[in-house]
Amino acid sequence: MAQCLGESDGLTFWLATMQDYDEVMAISEDIYGGNDYLPHRYHSWMTEPDRVTIIARRDGQLVALESGLVVDGGTTVVVEGLRVCPSERGHGVAGVIQRMTDRYIKQVYPNVNTKRLTRGDDPGPEKLSKFIVLARRAVLSLCGEAESFKNFVLALKAKFGSLEKSDGSAKPQLTVLKDKHHLKAVLLDPGLSSRLQLPAGSIIQDWQPLKPVESNLEVLNRRNLTWLVDSSNDTPIFMSLYTPPYPVPFNGGSWRVNIDMYGEDLSLAKNALITNLEQVSKIYGIVFVHIYMPQSLWEGLRTFCEGDGGMKQYRDYWEQLFLESEMCRSGY
Ligand SMILES: CC(C)(COP(=O)(O)OP(=O)(O)OC[C@H]1O[C@@H](n2cnc3c(N)ncnc32)[C@H](O)[C@@H]1OP(=O)(O)O)[C@@H](O)C(=O)NCCC(=O)NCCS
Known part of the structure; x- marks a missing residue:
């Protein structure tokens, strides 16, 4: 049974389930030039310990996903899988789902004090200013x-x-x-x-x-x-x-x-x-x-x-x- 986590900016947020697979794939076309790992990993993510995967829906339609794995003895969350459906891109949805995921993770895992991520594009110093570039x-x-x-x-x-x-x-x-x-x-x-x-x-x-x-x-x-x-x-x-x-x-x-x-x-x-x-x-x-x-x-x-x-x-x-x-x- 899907669990609703809340609402914000016209979106509802849910813990992802196995049943969401096809809808997640539908928003994932062409991601990473066809090198997307999520089609292969999605099912194992659903049962992986200390992983939270959140989807966002607008009017019932799945429009975004983000996942976080709590590691380093419970102090760090590694966020992965971020994606927004093509028709919703460029309007801040990625920011909204990221904030919701951060908040939920902090609630469930209060010892998490650091967020880590990797990315393959470099949006420049201004967009990266909210992060420390570790390497x-x-x-x-x-x-x-x-x-x-x-x-x-x-x-x-x-x-x-x-x-x-x-x-x-x-x-x-x-x-x-x-x-x-x-x-x-x-x-x-x-x-x-x-x-x-x-x-x-x-x-x-x-x-x-x-x-x-x-x-x-x-x-x-x-x-x-x-x-x-x-x-x-x-x-x-x-x-x-x-x-x-x-x-x-x-x-x-x-x-x-x-x-x-x-x-x-x-x-x-x-x-x-x-x-x-x-x-x-x-x-x-x-x-x-x-x-x-x-x-x-x-x-x-x-x-x-x-x-x-x-x-x-x-x-x-x-x-x-x-x-x-x-x-x-x-x-x-
Ligand atoms: C990258 C993607 C998720 C951005 O979604 P979007 O809703 O169009 O994002 P926007 O340009 O409106 O930016 C909104 C916020 O997301 C952040 N963001 C954008 N791309 C990001 C990325 N690759 N990693 C982390 N944050 C990102 C922006 O910094 C901004 O944050 P803020 O609201 O806190 O300032 C979307 O284009 C997409 O799904 N692309 C295909 C999948 C992909 O490349 N995912 C990247 C994973 S690293």
Whole structure:
């Protein structure tokens, strides 16, 4: 049974339910150029612990959605999924639903004092003035036919092999962190943040920022990630997180792969990229690969991925912005 949370600006606000799926999809056409994660995630959002998803209706019609996940031991809400139906855009509806969501979250989770979000566009300093810009990460976006994906990875492997040979020096290897206790020890190591230069001391996994604290391990554990670190010693200087491919709406059905990299060693980044891409399976149609990294790695990885093999860079340099604002008592 849908629960009404209140009214404002001619809109009514409700906790989203499974039954709202089709209406949410109807307002989501073409979002993120067909790379929208919500069609795939919506159902799991409905049952995810400490997540609140709110929809707005005007005259019964669904017109907007926003979601928030309470993390960092209950002190932070990460807001995601914001969207407004095309006919209502440009009239402040996004602001109204954001304020309602903030207020509701503050009411249900009074210990939340910080709001965090990531976004892929930069509206300029004036619009960002209500936030602290915690970090900017570079994004390399590739796209190609799933059929040629294996050849692309083979070509990268060959290129990496010949680079290694010509260089001659012994390169640190990568290890998959399979053991939960090992992963926990690495993530909770107080030196991790400075060694990997984590953005504002956080890990951003497929656009979701989380502090490396014990309570977030369970959140990360839900995501079926592959963690890679350099195995030179117990204090890694490089880490990558691979989010398994998931379907996105582009062209009636495509796939999206996300890799988040931390640390500035280009050789490790290339090696991690190959290891991660070798894991990709069961894809068809078009595949998008988004790699998020420190700015210093971008050009090196771009040229590494350039050339043969079927996957092409389909967007110029772009950035993931990591933003924060305070959550006041009233939610504003
Ligand atoms: C981005 C989108 C939600 C904006 O909705 P809108 O109602 O047209 O927004 P408006 O331009 O009227 O701006 C209203 C408020 O929303 C805020 N806003 C706009 N875009 C935003 C964004 N991407 N992230 C966070 N806040 C945003 C504005 O700062 C403004 O806030 P204020 O009222 O507190 O000053 C809408 O264009 C949309 O659904 N786009 C497709 C989905 C998308 O790109 N979502 C972005 C997720 S990061």
